[in-house]
Amino acid sequence: MILAADFGGTTIKLGLVREGRILARSRLDAYANRPMAERLEAVACEWELLLKTNGYTLQICAGIALSLPFLTDPKSPRVLGDFGKFPGATNIDFAAWSRVRLGLPVALENDLRVALLGEWTAGAARGKSEVVMLALGTGIGCAVLSSGRLLRGANNRAATLLGHSTIAHEHPAGRCGNLGCAEDLASTATLAKLARSRSDFAVSQLAGAEKIDHETIFTLAAQGDACSQALLQQSLKVWAVMLQNAVIAFDPEVVVLGGGVEPSESEPAGIHLKGASDRLFAALSLAKQGRGRLLLIGGGSYQGGEDVTVFEGEGAKRWVEEWQLSPVPVQSLGPCRDTHDEALKVAALAAQHSWKRVALVTSAYHMTRSKAVFEKAGVVVVPVPCNYLSMGMRGRHVTWLVVPKADNMLYFGAWMHEIIGWWAYRLRGWV
Numbered sequence: 383m384i385l386a387a388d389f390g391g392t393t394i395k396l397g398l399v400r401e402g403r404i405l406a407r408s409r410l411d412a413y414a415n416r417p418m419a420e421r422l423e424a425v426a427c428e429w430e431l432l433l434k435t436n437g438y439t440l441q442i443c444a445g446i447a448l449s450l451p452f453l454t455d456p457k458s459p460r461v462l463g464d465f466g467k468f469p470g471a472t473n474i475d476f477a478a479w480s481r482v483r484l485g486l487p488v489a490l491e492n493d494l495r496v497a498l499l500g501e502w503t504a505g506a507a508r509g510k511s512e513v514v515m516l517a518l519g520t521g522i523g524c525a526v527l528s529s530g531r532l533l534r535g536a537n538n539r540a541a542t543l544l545g546h547s548t549i550a551h552e553h554p555a556g557r558c559g560n561l562g563c564a565e566d567l568a569s570t571a572t573l574a575k576l577a578r579s580r581s582d583f584a585v586s587q588l589a590g591a592e593k594i595d596h597e598t599i600f601t602l603a604a605q606g607d608a609c610s611q612a613l614l615q616q617s618l619k620v621w622a623v624m625l626q627n628a629v630i631a632f633d634p635e636v637v638v639l640g641g642g643v644e645p646s647e648s649e650p651a652g653i654h655l656k657g658a659s660d661r662l663f664a665a666l667s668l669a670k671q672g673r674g675r676l677l678l679i680g681g682g683s684y685q686g687g688e689d690v691t692v693f694e695g696e697g698a699k700r701w702v703e704e705w706q707l708s709p710v711p712v713q714s715l716g717p718c719r720d721t722h723d724e725a726l727k728v729a730a731l732a733a734q735h736s737w738k739r740v741a742l743v744t745s746a747y748h749m750t751r752s753k754a755v756f757e758k759a760g761v762v763v764v765p766v767p768c769n770y771l772s773m774g775m776r777g778r779h780v781t782w783l784v785v786p787k788a789d790n791m792l793y794f795g796a797w798m799h800e801i802i803g804w805w806a807y808r809l810r811g812w813v
């Protein structure tokens with residue numbers, strides 16, 4: 383078993399790993415401004431706790447693996463420069479610390495190289511021997527696998543500093559001293575400065591934004607903010623140039639992209655169209671027929687990533703507006719826990735605006751419960767069922783092949799959900 387830790391800017395991720403499998407994991411706040419020695423001790427304590435709570439002992443551990451956000455020399459092993467994060471890291475004798483504190487040997491490596499080894503062993507670069515990994519985020523990181531080995535160079539710097547290569551020689555020198563360095567032109571670290579230097583910043587929504595990072599830029603650009611759109615285009619161009627330069631320099635079989643940039647929420651168009659999207663189109667049809675003056679969209683939320691919560695209603699609203707599909711104003715109910723929650727929110731709005739009737743659009747199989755819960759909440763509803771899953775709508779496929787169909791399990795699942803949902807709502811007095 384290996385005790386592993388990945389030191390990041392916000393969190394330190396820890397794990398117990400055996401033969402490539404993570405048996406247990408936990409995380410600590412990074413406190414990257416505090417001394418490395420202190421954070422190492424916190425990590426050691428957390429490993430001991432992890433071992434204990436999972437029924438393991440230090441005796442069965444073969445060593446320690448550290449992934450660090452620094453240039454490293456894995457042979458000595460030591461940190462070559464600490465860039466202000468985890469101060470004191472360069473002075474630490476990691477081998478001595480590990481031997482004295484836990485009685486184990488240690489291996490350490492630059493975090494992006496570790497990420498590349500991970501992708502090579504178990505991810506997107508499995509089976510390849512020529513790989514480039516680029517991480518876009520606070521900075522622009524790079525690591526390269528060449529002939530199946532990490533490319534290190536004479537000073538363990540090879541590829542690592544690619545983000546500081548000059549891509550616009552007429553630009554002034556940036557933080558690292560290089561002219562027009564890629565990181566200075568397109569990374570979270572300099573984004574706020576770049577934004578403020580633009581003439582359209584003052585009239586941009588960015589001026590009032592809590593923090594200026596790529597997430598904000600992507601969001602505001604999608605909403606039509608010109609300053610954000612320009613910055614986004616610049617970042618995309620710089621990243622594309624970096625990618626192209628890396629391909630020219632290292633001739634990889636595959637380029638793996640990683641880093642703190644999340645998959646785009648607006649892909650595709652901010653919502654995933656599934657069976658239930660019939661509801662949205664049925665509601666839009668009603669609006670087009672002039673049967674309502676406002677389109678209200680409910681829906682739940684789901685976890686789109688570690689820290690990303692996507693609200694269905696918000697996504698659908700944005701999509702409908704971007705595509706100009708609705709002749710009437712669109713409003714999201716915000717994140718709703720369930721149909722009951724939606725009913726309460728609509729009831730409050732109905733009371734506030736003195737609405738007489740609300741056309742309730744939902745899947746036919748869900749209508750019985752929805753109508754009941756809305757009426758109990760005091761809303762006068764006109765039911766508009768859609769998304770029929772009845773035999774008539776599904777069509778009849780004549781087949782002699784006696785194989786169970788997965789679709790039928792889905793229909794059965796939906797039916798069970800409604801039956802159980804009905805009784806759950808009855809017991810709570812919601813219908």
Ligand SMILES: [Zn+2]
Nearest residue numbers: 546558563565
């Ligand atoms: Zn630089």
